[in-house]
Amino acid sequence: MEEKGIWKFGTREVVYGAIGAALYGVLAWVTNVVPLPAAGNISFRPAVAVLVFFGVAYGPWVGLLAGLIGNTLGDALTGWGLYWNWSVGNGLMGLIPGLAVAMIQDYRSRRGITIGIGFSALGIAVGMLFASLSEIFVGGIDLSTALVGYFTPAFIGNLVVVIVLLPILMVAYQAVAAGRSR
Secondary structure, three states, rough: OOOOOOOOOOHHHHHHHHHHHHHHHHHHHHHHOEEEOOOOOEEEOOOOOHHHHHHHHHHHHHHHHHHHHHHHHHHHHHOOOOOHHHHHHHHHHHHHHHHHHOOOOOOOHHHHHHHHHHHHHHHHHHHHHHHHHHHHHOOOOOOOHHEEEEEEHHHHHHHHHHHHHHHHHHHHHHHHHHHOOO
């Protein structure tokens, strides 16, 4: 079978992106009502681990779709409406970890987990910075509120979730993949 690059976009990416979006959206909806302390409109989202996992496991397009559509779905289910800038930020938060897929051979290894967490941390930083800074134009907030009230709690909350839960998802994924190859 011919090896495809990480930027291949086809039926597989659409299907996994849809599965990731559905899981992320529904799981985000469950916890959207739990605000982070001292944060603007930022909620506690353990589902972020599922989002970045789909990127790490299946590539950048899957992560992008899972974040973009999943955030939109979660917000719609909660009744919050459409916040395009946060959905794009969540899409970036899935896309960037997807770049790690080319570097990870063993999802159980310390190296693989470190790469997954590293790319996820970068994705969280970029995605949440985009969403937070765009609130200056979309929501009329000032730079301090964007950075301190939105970005910092979103980044720290999402990073803690990913550090704790992503390794568990990666190890489980490797175990299932090994079982399928027998």
